[in-house]
Amino acid sequence: MTTPSLLILPGDGIGPEVMAEVRRIIDWFGAKRGLQFDVSEDLVGGCAYDKHGTPLHDDTMAKAQEVDAVLLGAVGGPQYDNLDFSVKPERGLLRLRKEMDLFSNLRPAQCFDALSDFSSLKKDVVAGLDIMIVRELTSGVYFGEPRGIFTEGNERVGINTQRYTESEIARVARSAFELAMKRDKKLCSMEKANVMESGILWREVVTEVGRDYPEVELSHMYADAGAMQLTRWPKQFDVIVTDNLFGDLLSDLAAMLTGSLGMLPSASLGAPMENGRPKALYEPVHGSAPDIAGQGKANPIACILSFAMALRYSFDQGTEAARLEAAIEKVLADGLRTADLMGPEGGIPVSTSGMGDAILGALDASL
Ligand code: NAD
Numbered sequence: 615m616t617t618p619s620l621l622i623l624p625g626d627g628i629g630p631e632v633m634a635e636v637r638r639i640i641d642w643f644g645a646k647r648g649l650q651f652d653v654s655e656d657l658v659g660g661c662a663y664d665k666h667g668t669p670l671h672d673d674t675m676a677k678a679q680e681v682d683a684v685l686l687g688a689v690g691g692p693q694y695d696n697l698d699f700s701v702k703p704e705r706g707l708l709r710l711r712k713e714m715d716l717f718s719n720l721r722p723a724q725c726f727d728a729l730s731d732f733s734s735l736k737k738d739v740v741a742g743l744d745i746m747i748v749r750e751l752t753s754g755v756y757f758g759e760p761r762g763i764f765t766e767g768n769e770r771v772g773i774n775t776q777r778y779t780e781s782e783i784a785r786v787a788r789s790a791f792e793l794a795m796k797r798d799k800k801l802c803s804m805e806k807a808n809v810m811e812s813g814i815l816w817r818e819v820v821t822e823v824g825r826d827y828p829e830v831e832l833s834h835m836y837a838d839a840g841a842m843q844l845t846r847w848p849k850q851f852d853v854i855v856t857d858n859l860f861g862d863l864l865s866d867l868a869a870m871l872t873g874s875l876g877m878l879p880s881a882s883l884g885a886p887m888e889n890g891r892p893k894a895l896y897e898p899v900h901g902s903a904p905d906i907a908g909q910g911k912a913n914p915i916a917c918i919l920s921f922a923m924a925l926r927y928s929f930d931q932g933t934e935a936a937r938l939e940a941a942i943e944k945v946l947a948d949g950l951r952t953a954d955l956m957g958p959e960g961g962i963p964v965s966t967s968g969m970g971d972a973i974l975g976a977l978d979a980s981l
Contacts, residue, residue, distance in 0.1 A: 617650050617652045617785075618651055618652065618682045618683075618928070618929055619650045619651065619652040619653075619654070619680070619681040619682045619683075620640070620652070620653050620654075620657075620682065620683050620684075620685060621653075621654050621656060621674075621677050621681040621683075621684045621685070622636075622637070622654070622655045622656075622682060622684075622685050622689040623656055623657070623658040623674070623678075623684060623685070623686045623687065624651060624655070624659055624686075624895075625657075625658050625659040625660075625661065625671055625686060625687040625689040625703075625902065626688060626689050626690055626691050626703060626902045626907075627660045627690065627691050627901070627902025627903055627904050627907040628661040628687070628688060628900075628902055628903045628906060628907050628912035628966075629659075629686075629688040629689065629741060629851055629902055629906075629913070630687060631907070631910070631912050631945050631966050632688075632898065632912050632916070632917040632918075632966065633685075633687045633688055633917060633966070634966075634970075635914035635917070635918060635966060635967065635969065635970035635973075636685065636914070636917050636918055636920075637653075638970055639918060639921060639938065639970070639973065639974065639977070640653060640906070640921065642974055642977055643925075646892065646932060646977070646978075646981065648932065649814055649934060651927075653857075654677065654681075655846070656671075656673075656674045656677060656967065657671070657674065658674065658686060658689055658703075658706045658710070659688075659689025659694075659703035659704075659706050659707070659902075660688060660689065660691050660694045660703040661743050662674070662703075662706060663694065663697065663701055663703065663706075666889075667701070667733055668701060668706075669689070669700060669701055669702065669703050669704075669705050669706030669707075669709075670705070670706035670707075670709050670710065672969055675709065675710070675713060677835040678710055678714060678895075679713070679714065679893075679895075679957065680781050681733065681892045681896070682887075682889070682929070683732050683891075683895075683896060683924045683928040683929070684710065684714075684894065684895045684896070685896045685897070685917075685920060685921060685924060686707070686710075686895060686896070686897040687897070687898070687902075687917060688897070688898065688900060688902040688925060689703040689704060689706060689707050689901075690702075690703045690704060690899050690901055690904075691703070691902055691904045691905055691907075693821045695919065696801075699793075707834070710895060711751070711882060711895065712752075712774050713977025714884050714893045714895060715752065715884045715885065715893070715897055716751060716752070716882035716883060716884045716893065716894075717750060717751050717752040717753070717782070717785060717786055717789075717883075717884060717885075717946060718749075718750070718751065718785075718786050718789040718790070718882065718883040718884070718892075719748070719749040719750075719751040719861065719865070719880065719881075719882050719883075720746055720748055720793070720880060720881040720882070720883065720923070720927070720963050721746070721747045721749065721865035721868065721878075721880050721899070722744070722745070722746045722747075722878075722879060722880075722919075722923070723743060723744075723745050723746075723747070723848070723868035723869055723871050723872050724743065724744045724872060724919075724939075725740045725741060725742065725743040725871065725872040726743075726872075726877075726942065726943050726946050726947075727741050727742060727743075727943070727946075728943070728947045728949075729743070729874070729877070729946060731957055731959065732872070732874060732923035732955075732957060733871055733872060734872075735845065735871060735877075738777060739846075739847065739848065740848065740872065741872050742849070743848055743849055743871060743872065744860070744863045745848060745849075745851045745852060745853070745854065745868060746793060746797065746852070746853045746857070747854045747856070747861060747864055747865040747868050748786065748789065748790040748793065748853060748855040748861070749787040749855065749856060749857075749858060749860075749861025749862065749864075749865050750778075750782065750783075750856070750857050750858050750861060751858060751861075751882060752782075753777070753778055753779075753782045753858060753860075754776060754777070754778060754812075754857045754858030755774050755775065755776040755777075755857075755858065756773030756774075756856075756859065756860055757777075758774065758776055758777035758857050759775055759777070760773055760775055761773055761774050761775060764875065767920075771890065776810065776814060776859070778811065778816060778855075778857065780815065780819050780912055783815065783816050783819040783820065784819050784822070784823050785823060787803070787820045787823040787855060788823055788826075789892065790803075790822065790853055790855035791823060791826070791827040791830055792859075793826065793927070793935070794827070794830045794852065794853045795807065795829065795830060796827050796927070796932060797852055797853060798852040798853075799829050799830045799831060799852075800830070800831045800833075800852035800853065801824075801830050801831070801832050801833070801852070801853045801854075801855060802832075802833045802834070802835055802840070802849070802851055802852075802853070802854050802855075803816070803817065803820040803832065803833070803835070803836040803854075803855050804834075804835050804836070804840040804854060804855070804856040804860055804864065805817055805834075805837060805856065805857065805860070805866065806836055806838070806860075806864065807834070807836070807838055808836055814859075815832055820832070820834075820855065823833075833952075836941070837856060837860040837864065840854065840856075840860075840864060841863070841864060841867060842867055844864065844867055844871070845867070845871075848868065854868075856890060864957050869899065871918070873898065874954050874955055875900045875916070875954070876898075876912070876913030876914070876915060876916055876952065876954040876955065877913065877915050877916055877919070877955075878898065878899035878900065878916050878919075879896070879897075879898055879899070879916050879917070879919035879920035879922070879923055880896070880897055880898070880899050880920065880923075880933045881894060881895070881896045881897075881920070881923045881924070881927060882894070882895045882897075883927070885920070891928050891929075892927075892928070894924065894928045896920040896921065896924045897917075898916030898917045898918055898919075898920055898921050898929075899916060900916055900976065904907055906953075910965040910966050910967065911952065911953050911954075911965065912952070912966045913952040913954050913955060913966070913969065914966050914969055914970055915952075915969065916943055918938065918942065918970075918973065919939070919942070920941055921938070922935040922938045923935070925938065937977065938973075938977070940976075940980065941976035941977045941979075941980060942973060942976075944976040944979075945969070945972045945973055945975075945976050948962070948972070949961045949962045950962050950968070950969060950972050951963060951964065952963050952964060952965070952966065952969055
């Protein structure tokens with residue numbers, strides 16, 4: 615079997631700091647669990663612009679298309695704010711997502727018990743929460759035509775079009791069913807079939823795809839009811855699949871059930887490659903945090919959890935992903951806190967690398 619390949623793009627600001635901790639964890643899995651990766655590293659964002667005059671060099675794009683998974687830190691910074699729109703750091707990230715055709719965006723909402731006080735909801739509602747929102751990312755109302763602001767008679771009218779083809783719905787549904795198979799085998803599809811034709815088609819196609827996954831318990835919910843249920847009792851869900859617009863709202867809502875930005879990983883998946891693995895980009899939800907960059911204050915957990923997602927969803931290493939998540943849980947339960955996690959109850963302050971050291975220690979203890 616060939617060694618799985620991983621392209622690491624640390625990017626700007628705190629990106630390289632948090633990624634340095636991920637590199638140590640990747641090395642740990644190689645040395646202690648025999649999990650070898652063919653790791654290469656390259657530039658994206660402002661640092662790529664500084665070197666090549668473009669936020670993503672064509673060679674880097676080509677590499678991203680070839681590897682089994684891409685792991686990205688963050689891009690951007692105030693020194694790039696005045697660049698032309700076409701070469702802004704964020705364009706590098708957008709090019710990756712577009713050319714890899716990453717149509718399925720995975721945003722987990724996972725609440726570590728030790729941080730359940732960080733949520734605005736009651737502790738028993740969020741403690742132990744572990745759900746996944748799958749958002750369709752490349753179609754729907756953000757892309758549909760016609761769109762624009764037009765004049766009709768003597769007033770202006772703003773138009774956006776919700777448009778989904780069967781195949782666009784089917785591929786994101788399939789990706790959600792595949793995920794559900796690796797989790798608790800429960801999938802809830804959310805749309806507004808009561809008032810939108812695209813919602814009726816969405817429900818029909820998801821149901822059709824579901825026939826290939828008889829083990830997965832499929833349910834349907836109107837997206838507005840879904841938002842209510844997510845805040846009332848989120849633990850009733852495992853995987854949720856929804857369109858681009860509803861997914862944008864519901865994934866932000868679900869993410870904030872769990873507290874800090876420094877804890878939130880994400881993945882964007884595309885079509886399966888020849889080896890059966892989906893094209894994949896893993897990245898923390900946070901940005902380059904220029905206000906704390908270079909000070910050893912960044913929380914590396916979102917980026918480390920993004921690697922845990924890669925282990926589970928690209929490399930079929932669910933048990934090792936769970937080992938890594940349990941190590942993080944342990945360190946948090948022991949009271950270790952980067953600055954962003956320091957609540958009123960206090961904790962043991964640690965730097966970025968201090969958090970990495972502690973997670974490596976907990977991994978050692980798990981053997
Ligand atoms: P941000 O996520 O970088 O920071 C928001 C706040 O959260 C800041 O106070 C920051 O210190 C804090 N924070 C973020 N990540 C943290 C971590 N891991 N540990 C501790 N604290 C953390 O968002 P912003 O300030 O709006 O944007 C800063 C730059 O990042 C901008 O150039 C923006 O365009 C870019 N950005 C990039 C991405 C990405 O690469 N995916 C996403 C969002 C923003």
